Amino acid sequence: MLKEKVQKSLNQQMNAEFYSSYLYLAMSAYFESDNFSGIAKWMKIQSQEEYSHAMKFYNYLLQAAGKINLSLIEAPKVGWNSAEEVFQDTVKHEQKITKSIYDLVDLAAEEKDHATNIFLQWFVTEQVEEEATAMKILDRIKLIGENKNGLFYLDHELGKRGASN
Ligand code: FEO
Numbered sequence: 001m002l003k004e005k006v007q008k009s010l011n012q013q014m015n016a017e018f019y020s021s022y023l024y025l026a027m028s029a030y031f032e033s034d035n036f037s038g039i040a041k042w043m044k045i046q047s048q049e050e051y052s053h054a055m056k057f058y059n060y061l062l063q064a065a066g067k068i069n070l071s072l073i074e075a076p077k078v079g080w081n082s083a084e085e086v087f088q089d090t091v092k093h094e095q096k097i098t099k100s101i102y103d104l105v106d107l108a109a110e111e112k113d114h115a116t117n118i119f120l121q122w123f124v125t126e127q128v129e130e131e132a133t134a135m136k137i138l139d140r141i142k143l144i145g146e147n148k149n150g151l152f153y154l155d156h157e158l159g160k161r162g163a164s165n
Contacts, residue, residue, distance in 0.1 A: 002066040003111050009104050010061055010116070011069040016100060017054035021047045023076040023093060027086050030079060036151070038159025039083065045161050053123070060119050083151065087138040094134050098127040 002010070028043035061068055080086045101123045108117040137158070144150030 002061075002064050002116070003113065006107060006111055006113050006116055007061070007066045008069075009107055010057055010066065011071070013100060013104055014054050014057035014061070014068075015071055015073060016097060017050050017057060018073050019076070020093065020097065021050035021054065022073055023047075024050060024090075026076040026078060027080070027090070030086065031083075036083070036155045038155035038157070042158035042161045045163055048163065053126075056122075060116075064115065084138070084141045087134060087141055090134040091131065091138055094127065094130045098131060101127055 024043045024047035028040045028047060031037070031040035031043060058068060060066075080089070101120060105117060105120050105124065108114075108120060137154075140154060141151075144154065
């Protein structure tokens with residue numbers, strides 16, 4: 001049986017993952033409207049991946065006989081000024097998510113909720129990858145700078161991304 005505090009935080013994290021899905025979909029739309037369909041595809045897949053993260057929380061809550069609390073999802077901002085700004089926001093967002101996952105792990109440990117702690121370990125590992133990927137793309141965009149050909153090449157590269165989990 002989940003403790004009240006743990007259940008509340010799991011629901012909050014589920015909401016944060018749904019927000020992540022919304023955020024990356026907004027970013028995908030931004031790139032689509034700028035005709036960078038490869039980066040748009042990458043972001044759309046990222047959005048789907050975030051939806052699957054939210055559903056992991058949903059399924060875990062149900063399995064653990066917890067209550068699902070689907071609350072309002074914040075609207076992401078509309079429009080960015082550059083690809084660099086988008087990926088800066090992506091890095092910042094993933095760092096924020098990592099922090100909230102760590103806080104949840106701390107809470108599970110404090111509450112001696114070993115099952116929730118084990119469930120969260122997948123997210124701890126996933127966040128290392130999420131931050132590293134976003135950072136790598138941001139670094140490449142910084143290197144490309146004003147070079148349009150470089151950005152088109154990156155668009156082509158990111159467009160090769162296939163759907164994952
Ligand atoms: Fe679900 Fe990108 O963290």
